[in-house]
Amino acid sequence: MGGLIFGYDIGISGGVTTMTPFLQKFFREVWEKKEANKSTNQYCQYDSQTLTMFTSSLYLAALLASLVASTVTRKLGRRLSMLFGGLLFFAGALINGFAKAVWMLIVGRLLLGFGIGFANQSVPLYLSEMAPYKYRGALNIGFQLSITVGILIANVLNYFFAKIKGGWGWRLSLGGAMVPALIITVGSLVLPDTPNSMIERGRTEEARAKLKKIRGVDDVDEEFRDLVSASDASKLVEHPWRNLLQRKYRPHLTMAILIPFFQQLTGINVIMFYAPVLFNTIGFGDDASLMSAVITGVVNVAATLVSIYGVDKWGRRFLFLEGGVQMLICQAVVAACIGAKFGTNGNPGDLPKWYAIVVVLFICVYVAGFAWSWGPLGWLVPSEIFPLEIRSAAQSINVSVNMMFTFLVAQVFLTMLCHLKFGLFMFFAFFVVIMSIFVYYFLPETKGIPIEEMNQVWKSHWYWSRFMEDLDYPINGNLEMSKGGQGPKLV
Helix, strand or coil: CHHHHHHHHHHHHHHHCCCHHHHHHHCHHHHHHHHHCCCCCCCCCCCCHHHHHHHHHHHHHHHHHHHHHHHHHHHHCHHHHHHHHHHHHHHHHHHHHCCCCHHHHHHHHHHHHHHHHHHHHHHHHHHHHHCCCCCHHHHHHHHHHHHHHHHHHHHHHHHHHCCCCCCCHHHHHHHCCHHHHHHHHHHHHHCCCCHHHHHHCCCHHHHHHHHHHHHCCCCCHHHHHHHHHHHHHHHCCCCHHHHCCCHHHHHHHHHHHHHHHHHHCCCHHHHHHHHHHHHHHHHHHHHHHHHHHHHHHHHHHHHHHHHHHHCCCCCHHHHHHHHHHHHHHHHHHHHHHHHHHHCCCCCCCCCCHHHHHHHHHHHHHHHHHHHCCHHHHHHHHHHHHCCHHHHHHHHHHHHHHHHHHHHHHHHHHHHHHHHHCCHHHHHHHHHHHHHHHHHHHHCCCCCCCCHHHCHHHHHCCCCHHHHCCCCCCCCCCCHHHHCCCCCCCCC
16 A cells, blocks of 8 residues: 555656646646647647646655654654554645645645655565565565556546546546555554564564564574564664764665666656657547556556566566666667657657557557566665664665655656757666666675675675675674674674
């Protein structure tokens, strides 16, 4: 449900902003521009700062909330963080559904954003900590799968709500987020807290019982000891934020910043935006934009399932690199096609059927490449590489960087589309090349490694090992202490 709400909010705003009654009511200048030049420049018709503000205020709020959420998640447990998220969602969806003016829309979006900050902070952590490490990758990608399902549901609902006579369908679209919000609120009251989080708050005996229940076996001593020693080590850390700057956390910090940064610069947002114009030309008519969103949504869900199947089998690195190559090829083809037909003035003239079909096909292959590599792994890899003592703080950085760049890309995207034209695809393709090189040289494989032993991965890496002092993490000292990859001495 945490992922579903996030996906729903991403998907819903795009569809609602193409609904004419909605634009007439809140964003007249966009509507007038859209009506005035139906025939001419397709690149610039949505270039409006207030409209972008409506969409991207969500991400700004999520950024702020995730910073607060880290403290809540650490001090009060993962569950309460989810509960707050659910309540904030509910309030936001309610205000949006009954919005009378632009400020109400933006306040509602801000509340939704705060909710997302809490949910995106606690849900991936909760999953990583609850999952047996054999299935950690697959279960964690369940979160990304729910995001894609949320986007798909939003697209399908938009398609039908847009048809409602009297033009109040957008109220249902925006208010619909109340349903998953209620479920996550009620659900978080029923869920058990993670053993890691209980130990962190000093409830060790409860945690042992909980661990037995979750793993379904009586002998959990080994894992339990790992958790306790990891937690004791993390208790010695007074300031997780200042701690992140220590030399030995350099690899973790690098990943927490670069992975979400690259994830936003794959250009997935551009593709999702371009689809409508193309599908229109295949002859779908006005429902086209919403229909095309549904098609890309289906591809998105299907490819995420592939990733769930493969992530613990083929490993993270393989998926990252394969997805990168796939996206690169598709971006080049799409840029060439769009450049050839739309040219620089943004007027496509008459598009032949086969041409639009080719582009749509490559867009789907592109979306698939993203959905089994950078999409899910951008959330999975950061959440599994952090040691407990910095986990909450580092996850916050991961979420905030993600939101910050989502915000920036969303805010400048329509303006860039207006000025760079089809060159926008080349801009993103350039980043895909860079991120693939980065993964190839700097990201170690993390499949099948227990979270508590993740430090060994960095120690044996050709580059990162120089940041890992032997003093901190003895590889074979007293087994009891270093089993968790946490040495007896914390510097």
